[in-house]
Each structure stands twice: as C-alpha cells, then as structure tokens.
Amino acid sequence: MTLRTIVWKEIWQRPSAVATCVLAILLGVAALVAIRHVTVFAEREVGRQLQTLGANILVLPKAASLQDYYSADQNGMTLPEEHVSQIMLAGLTGVEKLSPRLCVPAALEGAELTLVGILPQAEFQTKEAWQTVTLFQKKAHVGCKKASCGPKPEDSSPEALATQRTIEQLRDHEIVVGADVGQQLRLKPGMSVDLLGDKFQILAVLPPTGTVDDGRIFAHLHIVQKLAKSGEVVSAIEVMGCCEDAAGDLVPQLAELLPDSRVVTISQVVQTQVGVNRLMARSSLFVLVVLVLVGGISVASAISSNVRERRREIGTLMALGATPRFISGLFLLKAAWLGLAGGVGGCIVGVALAVWLGPQWAGVAISPLLDLAAIATVVALTITLLAAYWPARQAARLDPCTCFQEV
Amino acid sequence: MFRLENVSKIYSRRGSEVRALCADSLEIPTGSYVAIVGPSGSGKSTLLSMLGGMLSPTLGRVWLGDVSLYDLSVVERARLRREKIGFVFQTFNLVPYLTAVENVQIPLCLSGMPSDDQFARAAALLERVGLAERLNHRPSELSIGQQQRVALARTLANSPSVILADEPTGNLDAESRRVVLDFFDELHRDGCTIVMVTHDAIAAEKADRQLSISNGAVSPLFGEQPAKAA
Amino acid sequence: MKRNIAILAYALAICASAITRPALAQRAAGAGNSQQALAAAARDQKYTFIVFYKDNGPATQATAQVVQSGVDSRSDRATALFVDANSPAEKALVDRFGVSRAPMPLTIAVAPNGAITGMFPKKVTDEQIGNAFVSPTMAQCMKSMQEGKIVFVCIQPSASDEIPPAVQDFQRDPQFQNRMSVVSFRVTDAAEAEFLQQLKIDAATVRQPTTAFLAPPGVLIGKYGYTATKAEMAAALHKAGQCCDDPNCKHAHGPQATKNSDAKRN
Numbered sequence: 001m002t003l004r005t006i007v008w009k010e011i012w013q014r015p016s017a018v019a020t021c022v023l024a025i026l027l028g029v030a031a032l033v034a035i036r037h038v039t040v041f042a043e044r045e046v047g048r049q050l051q052t053l054g055a056n057i058l059v060l061p062k063a064a065s066l067q068d069y070y071s072a073d074q075n076g077m078t079l080p081e082e083h084v085s086q087i088m089l090a091g092l093t094g095v096e097k098l099s100p101r102l103c104v105p106a107a108l109e110g111a112e113l114t115l116v117g118i119l120p121q122a123e124f125q126t127k128e129a130w131q132t133v134t135l136f137q138k139k140a141h142v143g144c145k146k147a148s149c150g151p152k153p154e155d156s157s158p159e160a161l162a163t164q165r166t167i168e169q170l171r172d173h174e175i176v177v178g179a180d181v182g183q184q185l186r187l188k189p190g191m192s193v194d195l196l197g198d199k200f201q202i203l204a205v206l207p208p209t210g211t212v213d214d215g216r217i218f219a220h221l222h223i224v225q226k227l228a229k230s231g232e233v234v235s236a237i238e239v240m241g242c243c244e245d246a247a248g249d250l251v252p253q254l255a256e257l258l259p260d261s262r263v264v265t266i267s268q269v270v271q272t273q274v275g276v277n278r279l280m281a282r283s284s285l286f287v288l289v290v291l292v293l294v295g296g297i298s299v300a301s302a303i304s305s306n307v308r309e310r311r312r313e314i315g316t317l318m319a320l321g322a323t324p325r326f327i328s329g330l331f332l333l334k335a336a337w338l339g340l341a342g343g344v345g346g347c348i349v350g351v352a353l354a355v356w357l358g359p360q361w362a363g364v365a366i367s368p369l370l371d372l373a374a375i376a377t378v379v380a381l382t383i384t385l386l387a388a389y390w391p392a393r394q395a396a397r398l399d400p401c402t403c404f405q406e407v
Numbered sequence: 408m409f410r411l412e413n414v415s416k417i418y419s420r421r422g423s424e425v426r427a428l429c430a431d432s433l434e435i436p437t438g439s440y441v442a443i444v445g446p447s448g449s450g451k452s453t454l455l456s457m458l459g460g461m462l463s464p465t466l467g468r469v470w471l472g473d474v475s476l477y478d479l480s481v482v483e484r485a486r487l488r489r490e491k492i493g494f495v496f497q498t499f500n501l502v503p504y505l506t507a508v509e510n511v512q513i514p515l516c517l518s519g520m521p522s523d524d525q526f527a528r529a530a531a532l533l534e535r536v537g538l539a540e541r542l543n544h545r546p547s548e549l550s551i552g553q554q555q556r557v558a559l560a561r562t563l564a565n566s567p568s569v570i571l572a573d574e575p576t577g578n579l580d581a582e583s584r585r586v587v588l589d590f591f592d593e594l595h596r597d598g599c600t601i602v603m604v605t606h607d608a609i610a611a612e613k614a615d616r617q618l619s620i621s622n623g624a625v626s627p628l629f630g631e632q633p634a635k636a637a
Numbered sequence: 638m639k640r641n642i643a644i645l646a647y648a649l650a651i652c653a654s655a656i657t658r659p660a661l662a663q664r665a666a667g668a669g670n671s672q673q674a675l676a677a678a679a680r681d682q683k684y685t686f687i688v689f690y691k692d693n694g695p696a697t698q699a700t701a702q703v704v705q706s707g708v709d710s711r712s713d714r715a716t717a718l719f720v721d722a723n724s725p726a727e728k729a730l731v732d733r734f735g736v737s738r739a740p741m742p743l744t745i746a747v748a749p750n751g752a753i754t755g756m757f758p759k760k761v762t763d764e765q766i767g768n769a770f771v772s773p774t775m776a777q778c779m780k781s782m783q784e785g786k787i788v789f790v791c792i793q794p795s796a797s798d799e800i801p802p803a804v805q806d807f808q809r810d811p812q813f814q815n816r817m818s819v820v821s822f823r824v825t826d827a828a829e830a831e832f833l834q835q836l837k838i839d840a841a842t843v844r845q846p847t848t849a850f851l852a853p854p855g856v857l858i859g860k861y862g863y864t865a866t867k868a869e870m871a872a873a874l875h876k877a878g879q880c881c882d883d884p885n886c887k888h889a890h891g892p893q894a895t896k897n898s899d900a901k902r903n
Contacts, residue, residue: 006502319500320494321517323486324482400462
C-alpha cells in the first residue's frame with residue numbers, strides 16, 4: 001500500500017467521475033496538437049517552397065486566379081508564346097531560365113489527365129545568345145551578370161524535371177510521365193502511347209514530387225500546341241531567377257515589359273498560405289487559452305468536489321497519522337494522472353487527426369512530432385497540477401474532527 | 408498519561424460563544440480504562456479530538472506524558488498519532504474503495520513500512536480478529552460487525568499505547584458489542600490506555616473509571632470509582 | 638479647303654501603303670534566296686538587317702520603312718532583308734536565328750562575320766540601327782560568345798603583338814582550349830576606339846598587352862595586366878558564376894565550377 005495505490009484505487013472506484021475531466025483535457029490537447037502539427041508542417045512547406053521556388057516568378061494571363069503555385073498553369077487562359085522571346089530579348093538582370101507551359105486536357109487509356117507542353121532548355125540555346133547583343137548596346141542596364149560559361153550544376157536527365165521544373169532535351173514525340181500517372185497506368189520508359197491522336201514514346205517516368213505534376217504528362221510545347229490546335233500560346237511562363245534578390249527586381253520589370261500579363265512571385269502565391277498559417281498559429285494560442293481555462297476549471301472543480309466528498313476519509317486519514325503533505329499528495333497525484341491521461345490521449349487523437357486531415361486542410365503530409373506531443377503533455381500536466389493545487393491545499397487544511405461527525 | 412490543565416474550548420458562532428469543553432484538571436493515568444459518558448452534543452467528541460491532538464484548546468494545555476501536544480507542529484502531532492494513538496470510530500470510517508487488508512495497511516503505509524511487510528502484518532491482524540477469509544472484501548461486502556473488526560485491526564496496526572474510542576459499540580448488535588468490549592479488555596490487560604466515549608451503560612461499566620460530561624464540563628460519574636480488580 | 642487637304646492626305650497614305658505592300662511582297666518573293674543574300678552581304682563586308690514578319694500590318698510596314706531608310710542611308714555597309722517567318726521556304730533561316738516564336742516584326746542586325754549585333758522586337762529606330770554597327774573586334778567577341786565561348790580580348794600597345802602568358806596558359810589547357818577564343822587589336826586602332834571606351838580602358842595607359850576577359854552571355858569578367866596569372870583569371874571566371882552579391886545566391890559555386898563538364902555549350 002502506497003500513496004500511488006490509494007490514488008489509483010480511488011480513481012477506479014468511480015471512473016466515470018474522472019472521465020469528464022479527462023475528456024475535457026483530452027479534447028483541448030487534441031485540438032492544440034492537431035492545429036500545431038498542421039501549422040508546423042504548413043509553415044515548413046511554405047518555407048520549402050520559398051527556398052526552392054523563392055527566386056521563381058510566374059507570368060500568367062491577366063485574369064488568371066492563383067491558389068497554388070504548382071497548378072498555376074491550369075488556369076484555363078493563355079498568353080502569347082512570343083512573350084518568352086520578349087523576356088529573353090529584354091536582357092533582364094537575374095533571369096536564369098524560362099519555362100513556358102501549356103496545359104491541355106487529354107486522356108490516356110481511359111484516364112483523364114493534363115498534358116503539359118513544355119519547351120526543352122536546349123531550344124533556348126539560340127535565344128540565350130541573343131543576350132550577347134546587350135553587352136554593347138547603349139542601354140542603361142546590363143544583362144544578367146552571371147557568366148554561363150561554367151558547368152551547370154543541375155542534372156540534365158529527363159527526371160530532373162521533377163526538381164528543376166525544366167527539362168534539357170525533349171524531342172517532338174517524346175513524353176515524360178508524372179509519378180502517379182506512371183504508377184496508375186503502369187507506364188515505363190520506352191513504351192509507346194497514344195495522346196491526342198498521335199503516338200508518343202515515353203522518355204522517362206518522374207519521381208514523386210508531391211505536387212500536381214505527379215498527375216501530368218509532359219510533351220514538347222510545339223507538338224502540344226499543334227495537336228490541341230491552340231495556336232502559339234502558353235498557359236504560363238515560369239521565370240527562374242538566379243536568386244531572390246534579382247527576382248525581386250525582376251517583377252516590376254516584367255510587369256512593365258508584359259503589361260497584358262500578371263506577374264506573381266512565390267511570395268505572393270504563398271501569401272494566402274502564410275496568412276492561414278498565421279491564423280492557425282493564433283488559433284492554437286486561443287485553443288491553449290481555452291484548454292487552460294476549460295481544462296483547468298474542470299479539473300479544479302472535479303478535485304474540489306472530490307475533496308468535499310472525501311472529508312470524512314481525509315479526517316480519518318489524519319486521525320491515523322497522515323500528514324498534510326500526504327493528504328495534498330492524494331489529490332495532486334490524482335490530478336497529475338488525469339493530466340497525463342488527458343495529455344497522452346489528446347496527443348494520440350490530435351496526431352491522428354492531423355495525419356488524417358492535414359493533407360485535406362493544408363495540402364501537406366504530416367508526420368508525428370514527438371517533441372510537440374511531449375510539450376502538449378507537459379502543458380496538460382502543468383495545467384491540471386496548477387488547477388488542483390488549491391483544492392489539494394484546502395484538503396490538507398481540513399479539520400480532522402470531521403472523522404467524528406455522525407453520518 | 409493524559410493531563411488537561413485548565414483546558415477549555417470555546418467556539419464563536421454568529422456573534423455568540425459556545426463553550427464546547429471545560430476541564431480544569433483532568434488526568435488519565437497510563438494503563439487506565441476510562442469511559443466518558445454523556446448525551447449527544449455534550450462535548451465527548453471535542454474531548455476525544457483534543458486528546459488525539461486534532462483539536463487545539465482555546466485555553467489551557469493538553470499533555471501526553473511529558474509532551475504538550477499543542478506545542479508540537481501539525482506534522483509532529485500526526486507522527487505522534489501514528490506511533491502512539493489508535494482511534495476507533497462509531498461509524499468505523501473504513502475507506503470504501505479499499506479492501507479489508509488494504510484498510511488495515513493504511514497506518515502501516517503512513518509509518519513507512521515496506522509493502523510486503525504491511526500485507527503480512529495486516530493479514531495477521533485480520534486473522535486475530537477472525538477475518539482471515541475476508542482479506543480482499545471491500546467494506547460494502549462485510550457485515551457491520553465485520554467492518555468494526557476491520558476497524559479494530561486497523562487501530563492496532565501500529566501497536567498504539569493509547570486507544571481513543573468514539574462510541575465503539577454505537578452501531579453494533581449485542582454479539583458484536585461483546586466482541587469489541589472483550590477486545591478492549593484484552594488490550595487493557597496488555598497495558599494499553601483506553602479512553603472510550605460512550606452513552607452505552609453496559610460498555611461504560613467495563614471501564615475502570617467513568618467520567619461524566621455535560622455541556623462541556625467533565626466530572627466523575629457517581630463520584631470516583633475504586634479501580635476494578637484485574 | 639481643309640476637307641480637300643484631308644482627302645488628299647488620306648489618298649496619299651493609301652497609295653503609300655499600296656506601294657510599300659508590293660515592295661515587301663516583292664522582297665518576300667525572293668525569300669528563297671535569303672540565305673544567299675545573307676552570305677553575299679557577308680562577303681561584301683556589309684551588315685544585314687533582317688526584318689522577320691508574319692503579317693503585313695501597320696507595325697510591319699512601319700518597321701520595314703525605318704529599316705529600309707536606315708539601310709539606304711548606310712548603303713555602303715548595310716543591306717536589308719525582309720523574311721516572311723510563316724513561309725516554309727524561310728524555315729531554315731527562321732530556325733537558324735530561333736525566331737519562330739519571337740514577337741514580330743523582329744529586326745535582327747547581323748554583322749558580316751555572322752554575329753548578331755542587335756535584336757529589336759516590335760519596332761526599331763534609326764538610332765538603334767546605327768548602334769548595331771560595332772567594331773570588328775566587338776563583332777568577333779559577340780560571335781564567339783554567341784557560340785558559347787569565353788573571349789580573351791588582347792589590347793596590344795603599338796609595338797607588340799604578344800599574347801599575355803596567362804592567355805597562352807589558357808590556350809594550352811585542355812579544359813579551355815576548345816571553348817575559348819582570342820581576339821587582338823592595337824590600342825591605336827581608331828576603329829576600336831569605341832570598343833575601348835565600352836571596356837573603359839584608357840588607351841594612354843596601355844603600356845603592355847592588356848586582356849579584357851569576356852564570357853557568355855555578355856559578361857565582362859575583368860581586365861588584366863600583362864602579369865596577371867591564369868589562376869587569377871580562372872578564379873574570376875569561377876566567381877562570375879554568381880550573378881549578384883547575395884551570399885545566398887545559388888550560384889555561389891565551389892572551385893569545380895570551372896571544370897569543363899558543360900556538354901551543352903560544346
């Protein structure tokens with residue numbers, strides 16, 4: 001028989017009495033953990049996008065709306081392909097690569113998907129030479145200061161499209177298949193498929209990117225334009241800046257160069273997400289406050305009620321020689337276990353919720369963050385102990401003579 | 408063993424004072440068996456609480472041996488109760504969610520005895536009071552008499568030298584009453600000091616000395632009684 | 638009276654466009670010989686101003702007029718060529734300059750050595766036409782850089798034709814020998830005065846061969862004296878892989894950046 005045993009047996013005497021308490025803490029912790037998980041991963045995703053795409057700019061049709069960077073080219077509107085040449089000819093500082101894209105709907109083996117026409121970088125070779133002319137032009141600005149005589153650090157394999165968002169070489173009747181399409185239709189490099197009434201050979205299947213590109217097929221832009229009968233248009237032009245500094249200056253220059261287009265940066269794209277993340281971070285703070293209040297009040301009330309119910313028992317224990325510390329320990333230990341149960345249970349539920357709903361709420365995959373769960377549990381524990389402190393102290397100061405009170 | 412010096416306990420309630428106890432000088436020698444008789448509300452429980460170190464007097468001092476009880480701290484008094492005093496309650500005051508053996512283990516737990524030793528001693532005590540087969544029964548699964556015997560076993564757990572009993576036979580039938588009173592006789596013979604508060608005349612006759620308490624005032628019952636022959 | 642003048646002006650405009658249209662069409666009729674015309678101009682050491690067009694709209698008409706008049710006023714060193722970018726016969730030329738999807742009308746200035754010295758989309762001015770004429774050395778530099786080569790421009794004082802030792806080291810280095818070119822000119826050459834000015838080199842201060850180091854797509858890596866070492870210049874070339882001073886710029890490469898693993902340019 002120990003203090004622990006007494007508390008444990010007392011809890012299990014009437015588990016329903018503590019269930020409400022535990023539930024209040026559990027729900028609060030679950031909400032807190034779920035929101036924090038989604039917030040953390042959403043912020044990481046934003047950070048990752050800013051890091052990988054931070055220097056990227058999208059040139060879109062004027063009226064295009066923008067929810068997500070990766071599917072920005074699926075806006076259903078187009079702009080002239082000649083804008084690409086205009087950007088190259090303008091010799092703007094900081095333009096490293098251009099990637100014009102045209103998205104058209106297509107079907108492959110009964111599966112509806114998006115066929116994306118992209119221009120391989122090899123076709124820009126001639127255009128890059130255009131920039132030489134600006135060296136000796138009497139113009140106020142110079143072209144990109146970067147000397148392109150060094151080796152490109154990027155991978156020139158077709159699979160590099162997944163990470164670099166450009167492809168070096170892609171012949172007329174070659175296609176590159178997104179990871180999900182490849183898996184779903186069991187497509188492999190070398191296979192031949194029919195798209196929009198023409199035969200194509202699969203050059204490569206991309207590794208998963210976690211973006212809409214996984215569900216797409218990529219072909220040469222001009223072939224797609226021809227097959228879709230769209231004319232010399234593109235859905236979007238992705239401008240890869242060499243760094244964020246240069247990209248920042250590029251935006252107004254591009255806007256001036258292409259007044260009939262909409263120029264957006266990844267920062268603007270993620271602005272909404274940043275706002276949502278900020279809101280979620282504040283929400284998690286709000287939930288914490290609610291947890292403290294509701295959970296704390298619930299625990300304080302439950303422990304106070306428990307003290308009142310057990311007055312005779314407390315008096316008896318004092319008569320038997322229990323110290324005030326022992327008496328308060330009975331209630332603090334009980335509160336600690338309630339807090340621990342609520343905290344651990346809440347973490348499990350919260351993590352499960354986040355893993356399940358995170359991809360739907362924020363479009364990010366979520367994995368459990370053990371340190372976050374640990375912190376949430378500690379917070380729950382602290383709240384319950386603080387809430388139980390006063391009732392426990394009151395119990396320790398009870399008049400022991402209650403043991404002599406007649407029933 | 409017990410000595411009360413000009414002790415009084417006064418409660419103030421709603422602007423008026425209530426004198427719950429008044430004992431100018433009261434001595435209860437070591438090894439004596441004292442019955443305190445009085446009607447309900449006469450101050451019996453107040454006196455018992457004061458003797459048990461659980462209720463400090465408004466005036467005066469209470470001595471247990473050469474220790475002034477209320478000059479000790481709360482923790483020291485608790486320790487004193489653990490080591491020297493055993494209580495027997497009218498309503499047994501068993502912890503409802505603990506089994507018989509666990510109830511008896513409580514004082515042993517409070518005194519820091521290891522768990523295994525606690526069980527062994529508790530089981531032995533329950534066997535002594537004839538409840539060897541009821542170790543794992545909860546109080547709700549025991550009869551009134553059995554509950555009182557569990558309470559007795561608990562009282563004896565730490566081998567107290569003083570027993571303070573509050574109406575120990577109040578809720579018992581004749582047979583159970585006899586068992587309890589026989590137990591007290593046995594403890595008395597072993598040298599234990601027993602102070603029993605009761606309004607049961609039969610129980611009171613078992614004691615060596617009978618005191619009367621009325622409106623808080625303690626006085627001998629029918630004058631001083633000669634000590635009973637052992 | 639005013640009404641009559643307006644009618645007359647309108648009629649003149651109609652006639653002018655009617656005259657121009659056939660002229661453009663006439664030039665276009667000889668489109669199959671565009672490549673030959675280009676080659677002939679090169680032989681004659683003349684610049685060719687090629688106007689690529691897809692339609693005969695006002696922008697095309699205006700550009701054609703400006704180019705024609707600009708070329709006419711410089712007929713000793715320039716010629717004009719009008720190319721219908723939609724014509725299958727002109728596909729080779731269009732592909733050569735990669736202008737099939739360029740904004741039209743597009744005027745390209747081609748030096749006698751084949752270097753593109755100016756590209757003017759949508760419209761062109763006479764001043765731009767004038768600026769497209771560059772010095773022979775500039776034309777050579779642009780040609781080399783358009784071929785993806787690094788260029789060492791050796792500015793020689795009057796009395797010496799020596800190529801600086803560092804440049805010779807580059808020439809001997811297998812990593813660089815196939816992707817570099819060396820052009821030289823005398824500092825006293827009047828034709829290169831403007832180039833010297835562009836390079837911000839004071840002719841009076843050139844006592845020994847000086848090297849201006851250029852890299853595609855038109856970056857001046859640096860200017861080096863005779864005693865500069867290959868290592869110094871190679872380091873500068875490596876550093877030129879950065880496009881700006883941002884330390885987080887992804888082009889902050891390690892020394893291996895100067896190793897020749899770029900198959901694209903070669």
